[in-house]
Amino acid sequence: MGFRIAIIGSGAVGGYYGGKLAAAESDVHFLMRGDLETIKRNGLHIHGPAEQVELRTINCYNSSAQIGPCDLVLIALKATANHALVDLVPPLLHECTMLLTLQNGLGNEEFLAKSFGAERVLGGLCFVCLRRISRTEIQRYDYGDIVLGEYRRAAQPRTHEVAAQFRRAGIRCCVTDDLLLERWRKLVWNIPFNGLSILAGGLDTAAMLADEALGASALALMEEVVAAANACGHALGHDAIEEQMRRTATMGSYKPSTLLDWEAGRDLEIEAIWGEPLRRARVAGAQTPRLEIVYALLKALVTGAKSA
């Protein structure tokens, strides 16, 4: 009996990692809504540097009851749609089903733990530049790595097994004993670049770095995030900033996913990426004036756009 994997959320992240796993002949089952018929008919195509994946036939379904119990559920929904998981997940569960959230920001593991039991929950950080360029095509621009960990405990044998599944599919994957530390490390990038790109009127990474004042603001925001992580008890080194700046410099003209969402009129993960980190920083007594104003502006922008 194979290792059954369900993918919930078939945007760029779900499509890419699910597609790679399927291409490596893992037993993958996609839960889809709007694009189900199109993808059934045309397949799913992944293009990347030295990478070409053509999936002609895909297991996809419009209800999780049709999928049934799985060993691993990969959750790549927008965090703003988490409430839907309460109905979507239960048909996928057997006693030992693992729930792996690949979502951004803070609070997603907590939501899954509260809803389905903490022992099921793993989290993954995706360091990848992706864009869905059509309903059936995903473009990978850069990177692709996943950092995988358990919710509130060190890595377990199963964590390494899941990592091995990803590696078998050609995805670089490493395992961490401190998932939250890695989440903060990723926020060092997402908080400045996803936020400023929207507030500055739609700038990509190259344009942000080329603007001296904006680049300085991004750096200062990164410092705030590192300080907040440390105040929250995660020993995130200052080198996280240099690492992220180095990554960013090689991205070229990359539009952060939140900017793409904003431009397409999709929901933004304001609470997961900015709100929850800000609240945790505050409780821990960290000073985060820039994060505070970026959060307030993004929230007001989204609220205004919704009521418009």
Next chain:
Amino acid sequence: MGFRIAIIGSGAVGGYYGGKLAAAESDVHFLMRGDLETIKRNGLHIHGPAEQVELRTINCYNSSAQIGPCDLVLIALKATANHALVDLVPPLLHECTMLLTLQNGLGNEEFLAKSFGAERVLGGLCFVCLRRISRTEIQRYDYGDIVLGEYRRAAQPRTHEVAAQFRRAGIRCCVTDDLLLERWRKLVWNIPFNGLSILAGGLDTAAMLADEALGASALALMEEVVAAANACGHALGHDAIEEQMRRTATMGSYKPSTLLDWEAGRDLEIEAIWGEPLRRARVAGAQTPRLEIVYALLKALVTGAKSA
């Protein structure tokens, strides 16, 4: 021989104060460009609470040479157009001509002093909610007061004479011995409300105050401005914040002038309102993280809009 007044810049501020002075039979001469013929034909109309000014005939000109020497030149151009003053002002000067800038922010008196001599320069702060609703109509929503002072010196007899001119025209006007202190006091309002209104996607004052996180950010920005003013040697009390919050609460749904400019695609006074205060705060060693990020975002937004 009367007291000759020239008005440079016939947007809402120049039109309102010039119009009020003209209606009180001061000897007022408007320098105009695009709207000259329309205003010559149709006059200038000011509407406000308990205020109705109908100027059927107006002295307006399309060159300052046609106006000739004046006793007072009221400068209400956008600060971004200051370079034009180098040509516009000289024909208006006699030996004792006073140059009164009613522009926003910091750096305008300095520009006039450098270009035409410090002894000519006065500055005025307009506390007024205005909007030009057509080429010939100005709507005043609230307030109207001017605070008047000399550039880098205490009030002189002439300062009081100019104030008397305004009062004769029904404009509340008081004189200050510390113009820069008053400029910082006004920035306590302009820096947060003009900036956040744009960055939050076009919110008026009522919407900003109704948004808890944004209201808190506005307040925190005000604290930064007060701290910066004090670091720069101006004893601005904390009560300036409460005073501005009180004013704002009675404004209703008012769109700050910079937001109106942004929505109309006009130039924004980014350097005068945010850039120059930030630079002075930095030199004085004040911590202004929120001002820094607001400035960077506004600048990037404007740069992007121009290149689009």
